[in-house]
Amino acid sequence: MLSKNTHTGIIVALLLLIFAASPAEPQSSALSDEAQKCLSCHSQHGLVKTFENRDTLEAYVDSEKFKASAHGSLKCSDCHVDFAGEKHPQRRFRSKEQYKTKSAMTCRKCHRCEQIKTKSIHSRLLSEEDSGISHLCTNCHGSHSIKPVSRKTFKNEEQYCLKCHGHKLNMGFKSGENLSLKIDLSLLQNSVHKRLSCSDCHFGFSNSQHPQRNFKGMRDLSIANSETCRRCHFDKYTKTMESIHYTMLSQGNLNAPVCTDCHGSHSILHFGKERTIIAQRCRKCHTGIFEVYSESVHGKALFDEHNQDVPVCIDCHTAHDIKNPLTLDYREKIPDMCSNCHANEAVVRKYGLSTDVVKTYLSDFHGVTLSFYRKQREEFNKPARQIAVCTDCHGTHNIVSTRSTDPATVKTNLARRCQQCHKDAAKNFPDTWLSHYEPTLANAPLVFIVTMIYKIFTPVMVIGIILQILLHIWRYAVNR
Amino acid sequence: MADHKIKRFSTYRIAEHWVHMAIFIVLVVTGLSQKFYYLDISLWLIFHLGGIDYVRLIHRYTGIIFLIAISMHVITGIAGIAFRRWKPTMVINKKDFIDAVYNIKYYLGMEDHPAICDRYSYRQKFEYWGVLIGSIIMVFSGLILWFPVFVTRFLPGEVIPAAKVLHTNQALLIFVIIALWHIYNSIFSPEIFPIDKSIFTGSISRDRMLREHPVELARMEGRPIDEMQ
Known part of the structure; x- marks a missing residue:
């Protein structure tokens, strides 16, 4: 048995040992x-x-x-x-x-x-x-x-990665392509993802891991990297799976755009603020259509006047679940797309445009037929013919204002358009359509007068008949 | 002699009424469902008839049958008068207007008996001509709407929307006349309720003849109108 003093002695000795071992100052x-x-x-x-x-x-x-x-x-x-x-x-x-x-x-x-x-x-x-x-x-x-390269060396992961990726750094591919892996810090800091760390997107990479990946070409890398977006933006990802772009990609067309092609990668911005950017992004592939669009009444307003009311590509085509615009399904929804603005007083009023345009279309022969076809397809999967929608007369990407065009030219163009369906239509055939106007004595006297006659005559007739019937019943009751 | 039956309509007229009734029902069902396309009942009807294309097809071909039926009616009517097979009893004359005023006075208690009418009362005549002229309008405006491209080769384009408002409004008017006036007079009128069968059987009781068509009855029986009872 050791005495109490011996215990104290051992503890003191141990403490001394510890102090002696620790250096007084960092090396x-x-x-x-x-x-x-x-x-x-x-x-x-x-x-x-x-x-x-x-x-x-x-x-x-x-x-x-x-x-x-x-x-x-x-x-x-x-x-x-x-x-x-x-x-x-x-x-x-x-x-x-x-x-x-x-x-x-x-x-x-x-x-x-x-x-x-x-x-x-x-x-x-x-x-x-x-x-x-x-x-x-x-x-x-x-x-x-x-x-020494260790976690403590850098304030954050970004600094750690940029230690190398801030410099000229290339990645070679089997295809012989070369991709610069240099990242511009200022781009990162301006992007909406500035709070994220590199490994939030570059899954699998970290301070300790830098896996070696092999891609055939630059495009394969982009496609693989874009897969990371869905980890946060799953709703958008599932939408893109319904898009024509995704269909093309899954059919093996590697040029079909993925997230990063439109949104960018390290420089992702909020699109909402600047709608011209959206059109510019689509332009990367759809150059021809962009040129036509930029000459249209919508495109000109967007680029020349910086008008933020006009539709850009995604307003009609949607952003993520972009459908094939040549399908009947898409075609039948065109009046809806146009009415998003043209039936909205708040949007079109200030340009002196009437919201009647949609109403008059929908209540006329083409509009009624279209809405029936649409319902029949939705409810009974019944095949339908193509029927004239807004774009058939007004054009799609090349829409121009009818005000800026001479009425005779409008009519000639319209007649040509009518003839595409109504084969032997005469030159005056466009007059059968009241050009979205409600009939008035000035613009359609015949239609207006006929309507007025019936507006008066029908109620008079109904009231007269009812009065006769009531009188008849009353007389019959009195006579009994 | 009270329940003595008097022949009023020939078999041809009975058949004609059946045909027109059938045409009318088909046209109303397929037409008004297009006019009121936004109502649920219209959608239901159109979908159950095989879709809008079928409904339009049925409507147009029934319209052709209607055109034939109307033409036959007008031709036989005129021919009958021309060859003195029957008298122009349907033609509106001055007496009909006098009768109308007289009858309203009677309803209001200002006269003690209703207007004394011939084979067709003023009410029947007005209904007949209203529906006949309306039908002709329907047939022509319908044809214009069916062949807009052809029509506009000869007529201004505005004719098409005008024909549309004409067709749709006239349709409603005829429907109202038939649904209210005709149905009341031949079904719901307390005098003939539950139904006036004369157009289906071709005969009418002498009682009703005496009450409704005393002039004709007097002529048939060869007696002066004042002695009729």
């Missing part, structure tokens, strides 16, 4: 004598190295940063091998690049290729060196401020 403070000597000059601004191509580089070293770096305890000459003590040779370099390349080679003295290759990112970069593309260690890791 980084220990600058070598040589470093102190070099820094007496190089920690001051003004030392400038001029290269043969007149590039300049300031030979300045931030002593605090160097002290805090992973190499803080090394001697300068450990890396700058040509220099030591009093030895300070005058060297000549063609350019800054040549100097940097030469300097960076020194890292490999300690950090052997075999050793650094164990990280996949290094292994890929090194393999590229064989094909002549050189990657400087210092590009990613820095030089005098070099730090």
